[in-house]
Each structure stands twice: as C-alpha cells, then as structure tokens.
Amino acid sequence: MNIQDVVDIHAICQHGSFRKAATALGISQPTLSTRVHRLEEKLGVQLFYAQRGKSTPTRLAHFIAERSSQLLQDADDLAQRATRLARGQEGHLKIGFGPAAMHILFPEIIRELQLADLDIALDCDFGATQDMVIALTEGDLDLVIGPFDSAMEDPRIDVEPLFEDEYVGVLHVNHPLAGGPVTDPEVPYQYPLALTDLEPRIERIGREEYVPIEEIKNLVTCSDYSVLIDLVQDATHITAGPRYVFLDHVRAGNLVTYTPPLGKISHTECCIRNSEALPIPAIDQVIEISRGISKVIKGELLRNPDLGMLDARG
Incomplete structure (x- = not known):
C-alpha cells in the first residue's frame, strides 16, 4: 500500500461514492475503480461494497481512513514546508559577521527578516573575516559578511562587494x-x-x-x-x-x-559565499537585504565625504 492508495480510500469514505471521490481527486471514476480493485486483489480483501447507490466501506476501509487523516495532514504540512524552503521563506542559516558588519548590517538584517514573511532560524557567528572564510569553505557557515582582501582569495568562494569605505x-x-x-x-x-x-x-x-x-x-x-x-x-x-x-x-x-x-x-564590505555549496534560497534573501542596506550606506557616504x-x- 502506498500513499496514493491511502488518499483514494480516504476520499471514497469522505465523499460516500466512487463518483464523488473521483471528481474530488480530479480523475475519472473508472480510473479510481481500477486502482481500488488492484489494491483489493493485493490485500486479498474487499474494501467497499455497493449499497443503495453508495459505496459503503468495510471495517478495514474504515480503519485505513481513520488512521490516514493525520498522515495526510502531515503530508500536506510537509509539502507546504518544502515549498517555503524552496522559496527561501523558511530554513536555517549560519552567517558570519565581521566587526563592522555586526555593528552596521546585522541589526538591519534582523529587522528586515522580521518584517518579511520568513521563518528562518539564524545561527550567527562574529569574528575575523579571514577566519570565517575558512569556516565557509569547510561548510561550517553558509554566508560571511565582512571586508575582503586578496589574502583571502580562494576558488571555492564567490565575493560580491556591497560598499566601499x-x-x-x-x-x-x-x-x-x-x-x-x-x-x-x-x-x-x-x-x-x-x-x-x-x-x-x-x-x-x-x-x-x-x-x-x-x-x-x-x-x-x-x-x-x-x-x-x-x-x-x-x-x-x-x-x-x-x-x-x-x-x-x-x-x-x-x-x-x-x-x-x-x-x-581602504575597506570594502562584501557578501562572501561558498560557490561549491548547494543553493539555499534564504541566502539570496539575506544578500538582497544586505544590498538594500548597503545602497543607503553608499548614499550617506557620498553625501558626507x-x-x-x-x-x-x-
């Protein structure tokens, strides 16, 4: 028995007939009947019998339908969470901040994440950028925000300058x-x-x-x-x-x-990420927030040279 079998039985019990269940599932009645018949043959028992135009479930079908409610709810919750993760609306990020980024960008990033419809758990580290870049290449951090210079060059990282100071x-x-x-x-x-x-x-x-x-x-x-x-x-x-x-x-x-x-x-504040790591949409969200904050900073520096x-x- 697979999840589709459970969905079929639950739908028939819920709607009271193969015709209504098939409509709710978006399939034809013959297709649903064939799937249920194959399952009955596999289990060696009858799951439904016709009675006055209705599909009456047997005790086994009742048992499966009752136990399936929580399973289907869990499956729906899983699908919704997977969608939010794929869109970067949920997840767990490990971000390292250099001293200036901790003072300037960190409070604003937290504020923007709270305003957005995001359910992201942040695990933040604060330290010297050169040390955090090493942690980034070893997979211990997902993103580093801090100053970058040539001594940190590594083919495994991508660097995006945010603003110069x-x-x-x-x-x-x-x-x-x-x-x-x-x-x-x-x-x-x-x-x-x-x-x-x-x-x-x-x-x-x-x-x-x-x-x-x-x-x-x-x-x-x-x-x-x-x-x-x-x-x-x-x-x-x-x-x-x-x-x-x-x-x-x-x-x-x-x-x-x-x-x-x-x-x-010179000082150049940057977003630094591991080019070999799997894409994490939530990182793009944080980088986009950092770009917006940095645009304001660049404007302030230009107006007050x-x-x-x-x-x-x-």
Missing part, C-alpha cells in the same frame, strides 16, 4: 588631538587606544608598518564597536574603523575622524 582614526571632539589634522604617525600611540581585536588592518592607524596588537601599549581591545565608541566618548581613547560605523556620532557632533597620516586604508574629518578642516 575607508578606515579612519576616531576622536572625541574634546580629545587633545581634535584641534587639527593628525600629521605625525606616532602621536596617536601616545594616547590610550581602543581597537577591535578582529581586524588587524585597524591597528595601523598611524604607523607605516603593521604593529602586532600585543605590542601596542595603553590598549583596550574589543570586538564590539559600541563598546569602543563608549570608550572614545570619555575623551581619552582613540579608536579606528570604517568611517560609516561612526557617521551618526560624527553627525551629532560628538566625534571627529582623521585619515591615518601615511595614507588612506568629509563630514567630521580633521583633514578637511585644514
């Missing part, structure tokens, strides 16, 4: 260095620093050569930009990161930024 040094407006352009590469290192411990490029806020984070004195490290910004607000610490992370605080007049004395450090920059003050 630059790393900047960040000061409170009352910090001693906030009075003019920062031109000496060593001066920022004479003050307490608060830097993310996840993106090594941020550590080069002034010096020409990369300085290991453990060799920097008077340093507080944290992967959460909200904490770093709070430390800068006390007018003692200096931090650094993509300019957009601090744009709202700069616009409010609390913080100022500067380009590292030895030149700009020098906002709060000490360099622009001359």
Whole structure:
C-alpha cells in the first residue's frame, strides 16, 4: 500500500461514492475503480461494497481512513514546508559577521527578516573575516559578511562587494588631538587606544608598518564597536574603523575622524559565499537585504565625504 492508495480510500469514505471521490481527486471514476480493485486483489480483501447507490466501506476501509487523516495532514504540512524552503521563506542559516558588519548590517538584517514573511532560524557567528572564510569553505557557515582582501582569495568562494569605505582614526571632539589634522604617525600611540581585536588592518592607524596588537601599549581591545565608541566618548581613547560605523556620532557632533597620516586604508564590505555549496534560497534573501542596506550606506557616504574629518578642516 502506498500513499496514493491511502488518499483514494480516504476520499471514497469522505465523499460516500466512487463518483464523488473521483471528481474530488480530479480523475475519472473508472480510473479510481481500477486502482481500488488492484489494491483489493493485493490485500486479498474487499474494501467497499455497493449499497443503495453508495459505496459503503468495510471495517478495514474504515480503519485505513481513520488512521490516514493525520498522515495526510502531515503530508500536506510537509509539502507546504518544502515549498517555503524552496522559496527561501523558511530554513536555517549560519552567517558570519565581521566587526563592522555586526555593528552596521546585522541589526538591519534582523529587522528586515522580521518584517518579511520568513521563518528562518539564524545561527550567527562574529569574528575575523579571514577566519570565517575558512569556516565557509569547510561548510561550517553558509554566508560571511565582512571586508575582503586578496589574502583571502580562494576558488571555492564567490565575493560580491556591497560598499566601499575607508578606515579612519576616531576622536572625541574634546580629545587633545581634535584641534587639527593628525600629521605625525606616532602621536596617536601616545594616547590610550581602543581597537577591535578582529581586524588587524585597524591597528595601523598611524604607523607605516603593521604593529602586532600585543605590542601596542595603553590598549583596550574589543570586538564590539559600541563598546569602543563608549570608550572614545570619555575623551581619552582613540579608536579606528570604517568611517560609516561612526557617521551618526560624527553627525551629532560628538566625534571627529582623521585619515591615518601615511595614507588612506581602504575597506570594502562584501557578501562572501561558498560557490561549491548547494543553493539555499534564504541566502539570496539575506544578500538582497544586505544590498538594500548597503545602497543607503553608499548614499550617506557620498553625501558626507568629509563630514567630521580633521583633514578637511585644514
């Protein structure tokens, strides 16, 4: 007995005749009669007998019909869930966020997913992008959102740039260095620093050569930009990161930024996915949301190219 046999018996019991059941099933009455007859031969028992123009079920047919209700409901639920999964409306995603993406994109992505008709369970990881790209290629993550550079190149991944930005040094407006352009590469290192411990490029806020984070004195490290910004607000610490992370605080007049004395450090926020992994429609949904958020970010950066920059003050 297969699922079609169960559906046929349930329909006949529900509608009371082969003719009505066949109509409900969208088949001809002879086709339904043939299928039931074959099943009766296979089981060696009679399932229905005619009585006053109706198809009366035997005790066995009653038994099958009663037990089939939950089975058919489960099958219908399974079909609906499969459809939602195929459309990206349901599923389980494992996404890695770099520090800036965690601060900028993560809250907006969660908000947009809640507004959409999606039933997606998110398992989020926050860390250094280069480490998460390795996890991506090993199948431990479905998507990574963070900065990408040539050192991470791998034929197994696809990279889609979202928006370009630059790393900047960040000061409170009352910090001693906030009075003019920062031109000496060593001066920022004479003050307490608060830097993310996840993106090594941020550590080069002034010096020409990369300085290991453990060799920097008077340093507080944290992967959460909200904490770093709070430390800068006390007018003692200096931090650094993509300019957009601090744009709202700069616009409010609390913080100022500067380009590292030895030149700009570029930052490109990207969506990174495993090109060898099976397609997951829900990932496309998250990427599309990220594109929309990034479009707003790009507009903000274009409208405020020098906002709060000490360099622009001359």
